[in-house]
Amino acid sequence: MTAIETIGLSYVYPDTTPAFKEVNLQIKAGAKTAILGINGSGKTTLIYHLNGIIPAQQGEVKIQGLTVDKKHMQEVRKKVGLLFDNPDDQLFSTTIFNDIAFGPRNLKLDPATVNQRVKEALDRVDMAELAQRPPYCLSLGQKKRAAIAGLLAMKPQVLAFDEPFSGLDPEAAVHFRNILDQLVDEGATLVYSTHDVDMAYGWADEVIMMKSGKVLACGEYDLLRDEALLREASLPMPALAKLFKNHEEKPRTVEEAQAIIEGTKLLSQHQIIRLDIEK
Numbered sequence: 001m002t003a004i005e006t007i008g009l010s011y012v013y014p015d016t017t018p019a020f021k022e023v024n025l026q027i028k029a030g031a032k033t034a035i036l037g038i039n040g041s042g043k044t045t046l047i048y049h050l051n052g053i054i055p056a057q058q059g060e061v062k063i064q065g066l067t068v069d070k071k072h073m074q075e076v077r078k079k080v081g082l083l084f085d086n087p088d089d090q091l092f093s094t095t096i097f098n099d100i101a102f103g104p105r106n107l108k109l110d111p112a113t114v115n116q117r118v119k120e121a122l123d124r125v126d127m128a129e130l131a132q133r134p135p136y137c138l139s140l141g142q143k144k145r146a147a148i149a150g151l152l153a154m155k156p157q158v159l160a161f162d163e164p165f166s167g168l169d170p171e172a173a174v175h176f177r178n179i180l181d182q183l184v185d186e187g188a189t190l191v192y193s194t195h196d197v198d199m200a201y202g203w204a205d206e207v208i209m210m211k212s213g214k215v216l217a218c219g220e221y222d223l224l225r226d227e228a229l230l231r232e233a234s235l236p237m238p239a240l241a242k243l244f245k246n247h248e249e250k251p252r253t254v255e256e257a258q259a260i261i262e263g264t265k266l267l268s269q270h271q272i273i274r275l276d277i278e279k
């Protein structure tokens with residue numbers, strides 16, 4: 001099933017810089033889709049179209065069949081949770097609690113339901129103990145988690161995240177990925193922008209490759225083994241794809257690669273022992 005569709009979507013900034021042209025996409029529901037591209041490819045501008053922050057100039061965006069336009073904006077904003085690259089653009093209240101409560105209060109939910117939503121969202125991102133802190137007292141990882149909690153309190157079905165892992169240390173990135181995996185397991189659709197080919201190779205279900213405002217290709221994560229395509233996108237090949245290029249097995253994670261290498265070592269030891277016996 002398709003969660004997000006763009007039809008002939010083009011956008012030119014007021015200063016006449018074109019962001020992208022004729023973008024036609026169908027993004028699968030319940031999957032993790034990475035929009036991959038170097039700086040200036042058009043990723044952020046595209047993500048901003050998914051909840052109407054940037055209204056379509058030419059062409060159309062549909063979320064679960066609903067056109068993103070003025071008429072449907074309220075419904076669209078309920079469906080799509082948009083995460084900015086910089087969480088400081090998202091957090092503006094005096095405390096994390098108030099920040100997360102902002103959306104549910106806007107929906108005019110009663111105070112008990114608002115409290116419940118905030119509590120659930122904070123628990124999801126492991127931040128219950130920081131509810132009363134002002135946002136500026138948090139680390140970047142905590143700010144990103146607080147910004148996500150603010151989105152989760154709205155119970156969105158589509159998560160559109162701009163560079164969600166940028167600036168996070170490796171441990172925070174793993175934590176963040178686990179939170180997102182859980183949301184996708186529960187049925188959410190995740191579309192996120194990145195230039196990290198290794199992370200996309202190991203983690204995304206689908207990829208959209210962009211360069212200079214054009215979609216070069218879209219399909220399953222294994223597009224990231226296509227050398228010609230990567231060259232066209234000015235992106236490097238993921239390290240594991242490169243290492244196992246001439247290998248029958250194609251591990252996506254270091255753990256899988258390790259198991260294959262250790263298996264091969266065991267096999268070769270076994271073969272040596274057999275050769276010894278046969279002698």
Ligand SMILES: Nc1ncnc2c1ncn2[C@@H]1O[C@H](COP(=O)(O)OP(=O)(O)O)[C@@H](O)[C@H]1O
Pocket residue numbers: 013014015017018019020037038039040041042043044045046
């Ligand atoms: N506010 C803006 N005004 C003018 N041009 C912009 C603006 N924001 C982005 N651009 C331009 O639009 C193109 C796409 O940018 P962007 O969507 O930010 O790409 P990415 O997120 O892939 O780096 C680039 O050429 C960029 O310079």
Ligand SMILES: [Mg+2]
Pocket residue numbers: 043044045
């Ligand atoms: Mg960007």
